[in-house]
Amino acid sequence: MSLTLVPSPAELVAWYADMGITEALDETTHDHFAAPEPASEPSRPRPTLPPRAGQGPAAEARPNAAAATAPEDAALSARVLAREAATLEALKEALARFEGCALKATAKNLVFADGNPQARVMIVGEAPGGDEDRVGLPFVGRSGQLLDRMLGAIGLDRKTDVYIANLLPWRPPGNRTPTPQEVAICLPFIQRQIALANPDILVCVGGPAAQGLLGLTGILASRGKWSEYDTGTRRIRALATLHPAYLLRQPLQKRLAWRDMRTLKAALDALGAPEPAPTARVD
Ligand code: URA
Numbered sequence: 001m002s003l004t005l006v007p008s009p010a011e012l013v014a015w016y017a018d019m020g021i022t023e024a025l026d027e028t029t030h031d032h033f034a035a036p037e038p039a040s041e042p043s044r045p046r047p048t049l050p051p052r053a054g055q056g057p058a059a060e061a062r063p064n065a066a067a068a069t070a071p072e073d074a075a076l077s078a079r080v081l082a083r084e085a086a087t088l089e090a091l092k093e094a095l096a097r098f099e100g101c102a103l104k105a106t107a108k109n110l111v112f113a114d115g116n117p118q119a120r121v122m123i124v125g126e127a128p129g130g131d132e133d134r135v136g137l138p139f140v141g142r143s144g145q146l147l148d149r150m151l152g153a154i155g156l157d158r159k160t161d162v163y164i165a166n167l168l169p170w171r172p173p174g175n176r177t178p179t180p181q182e183v184a185i186c187l188p189f190i191q192r193q194i195a196l197a198n199p200d201i202l203v204c205v206g207g208p209a210a211q212g213l214l215g216l217t218g219i220l221a222s223r224g225k226w227s228e229y230d231t232g233t234r235r236i237r238a239l240a241t242l243h244p245a246y247l248l249r250q251p252l253q254k255r256l257a258w259r260d261m262r263t264l265k266a267a268l269d270a271l272g273a274p275e276p277a278p279t280a281r282v283d
Contacts (some may be wrong), residue, residue, distance in 0.1 A: 069100045071184070074101065075188070078185055078189060081095075085196070091193055094189075095112065095169055096110055101182060103172055103182060106170075106171070106173045107133055107170035110136065111133065111170070112169055113163060114140075115160075115164045116159065117196075121264070122202050124203070124213060125167070125209060126209055127167060129175050142245075143243070150244065150257060167186065167212045168183065169186065169189065178208060190212075191213075195231045200236055201264065201267060202229045203239050204216075204240045207243070210240035213229060213238070214229060224240075224256065224259055226263075227240075244257075
């Protein structure tokens with residue numbers, strides 16, 4: 001006997017959202033219980049799909065749009081633009097101008113960072129999801145809420161105690177995993193972002209960030225162990241942990257993430273109190 005599980009409407013909506021289906025295709029209300037239209041009637045105009053990245057009038061008007069740029073050229077131009085950015089603000093502007101990554105064409109917003117750029121801990125996730133794309137900030141959806149709770153469990157506040165960014169600043173359509181080519185093109189930007197923020201500890205959340213930034217494969221085996229990350233000016237401690245989206249699907253694995261959070265907390269405690277910010281002298 002087979003057991004059929006019927007999802008509730010809320011579960012179905014959550015599943016659609018997870019799959020990246022967050023917009024209705026058509027603004028017209030349809031009566032799905034109405035009798036089918038006779039075949040002879042002209043069919044309703046179908047909603048047209050948006051042009052694919054690098055196609056359509058917008059792409060034609062931009063000769064340097066992603067599809068027209070060879071991946072090696074895009075990666076080279078990313079390296080140059082990232083290196084030239086002297087501040088985080090300049091880096092954000094450089095990304096906003098960059099046309100070498102096709103994800104930009106389908107994303108609503110550039111998702112650059114949240115939190116405190118002066119924080120000792122920098123957290124890097126994979127890529128924005130639907131909520132992040134709408135709001136323009138990383139980790140604000142369900143995964144983000146869990147991340148906030150994980151940080152809160154070791155006394156860290158997302159706005160003041162950490163700086164948060166992603167390996168990719170644009171949402172991959174349907175929340176698919178970024179391709180190696182997309183990662184390679186965007187890598188110089190996140191590397192520069194880490195160098196400019198200059199944290200003491202880097203935390204890579206999920207496999208793609210751990211692989212892209214630390215060269216680690218197999219997140220379940222590599223999580224929770226310290227490695228090093230070279231910012232270009234110094235070597236800092238780096239830790240990979242499980243992605244909150246994975247933890248939402250596999251809640252029993254939260255015990256592993258909790259161990260990683262305690263490892264992070266111990267390292268922060270060992271660093272001691274942060275040096276006070278320089279204050280103006282009043283003689
Ligand atoms: N998952 C990520 O990796 N980053 C986000 O910003 C949101 C979800």
